[in-house]
Amino acid sequence: MATGRNEGPGQAKTLLTQMRVPCASPSSHLHRASQLRIIQAIHLMGRETMRGPIATLGSMLLLAACNFSADAQNHDAKPSGQNGSRAFEVGSFDKVALGGPHNVVVTVGGAPSVRAEGDLGIIDKLDIRVEDGELEIGTKKGFSFKWNSDKSPVTVYVTLPALAAASIGGSGDMKIDKVSGDRFEGSIGGSGDMDIGALQVKAASFSIAGSGGIRAKGKAESGDVSVAGSGDLSLEGLEVQRTNVSIVGSGNVKARAMQSADISIVGSGDVELSGPAKCNISKMGSGEARCTG
Numbered sequence: 001m002a003t004g005r006n007e008g009p010g011q012a013k014t015l016l017t018q019m020r021v022p023c024a025s026p027s028s029h030l031h032r033a034s035q036l037r038i039i040q041a042i043h044l045m046g047r048e049t050m051r052g053p054i055a056t057l058g059s060m061l062l063l064a065a066c067n068f069s070a071d072a073q074n075h076d077a078k079p080s081g082q083n084g085s086r087a088f089e090v091g092s093f094d095k096v097a098l099g100g101p102h103n104v105v106v107t108v109g110g111a112p113s114v115r116a117e118g119d120l121g122i123i124d125k126l127d128i129r130v131e132d133g134e135l136e137i138g139t140k141k142g143f144s145f146k147w148n149s150d151k152s153p154v155t156v157y158v159t160l161p162a163l164a165a166a167s168i169g170g171s172g173d174m175k176i177d178k179v180s181g182d183r184f185e186g187s188i189g190g191s192g193d194m195d196i197g198a199l200q201v202k203a204a205s206f207s208i209a210g211s212g213g214i215r216a217k218g219k220a221e222s223g224d225v226s227v228a229g230s231g232d233l234s235l236e237g238l239e240v241q242r243t244n245v246s247i248v249g250s251g252n253v254k255a256r257a258m259q260s261a262d263i264s265i266v267g268s269g270d271v272e273l274s275g276p277a278k279c280n281i282s283k284m285g286s287g288e289a290r291c292t293g
Contacts, residue, residue: 079119079153088114088128095134095165096158098172098192102126103155104137106166106176110159118154126154135160168192168212179218188212188231199238206233208251227251227269236274245271247287263289 199218208231247269
């Protein structure tokens with residue numbers, strides 16, 4: 001069952017005005033603060049009135065492009081043609097943040113460890129550290145990565161006891177085997193891809209600013225889903241009891257809910273919701289929301 005209304009931004013504008021910051025390296029604290037504000041603003045877009053959505057979306061995506069492509073201002077780090085591996089010494093952490101075009105494989109369950117395999121010239125330019133409980137996988141200052149292939153010449157393997165959050169800034173790929181606990185947050189700024197094999201949490205939150213993609217399977221009591229741009233969220237294999245879905249732009253969301261679903265669309269985005277949840281739909285633009293029941 002679906003009900004509908006038209007509405008759109010207010011408090012989101014306040015957050016967006018706070019994001020007038022210069023471009024920063026994907027691994028910098030300035031970049032991370034901006035990314036968090038983008039995600040907060042995306043969530044608010046679906047909960048407030050819809051006046052002026054186009055200007056708001058433009059600000060969001062312009063800032064995302066600034067922050068997540070800033071490494072283009074640096075010197076190119078080119079593959080050396082010699083392969084090898086390197087282990088990085090790290091402390092404890094429960095969050096993983098990738099800034100750059102690399103492949104990251106996360107294994108949950110085990111002592112904290114980080115190992116990079118692939119081209120030694122690229123590995124040498126990696127900047128991997130733990131800050132405030134978050135593993136940051138980035139690039140040494142003054143360098144950026146470019147190569148003539150869709151596949152990164154380096155894969156970073158991460159092991160940790162439990163995972164509370166994962167984020168991608170840029171075009172990297174992250175594969176996570178499983179997540180359990182009270183809460184998990186997954187976010188992408190850019191064109192990266194995140195894949196979660198098995199999720200078992202009370203509350204799940206997923207956000208995309210850009211053209212990235214997130215896939216997840218499992219169960220959660222509640223789910224918060226937000227897209228600003230053309231990103232895709234494939235969550236039909238993730239069963240939640242209650243969900244909030246917000247799209248600003250041309251993004252697509254597939255999800256499954258059992259009890260209730262609040263859906264907000266500004267633009268040409270599409271939402272396809274399966275399951276018996278009661279749907280409350282608000283939209284502005286040519287987007288569509290389908291609750292298949």
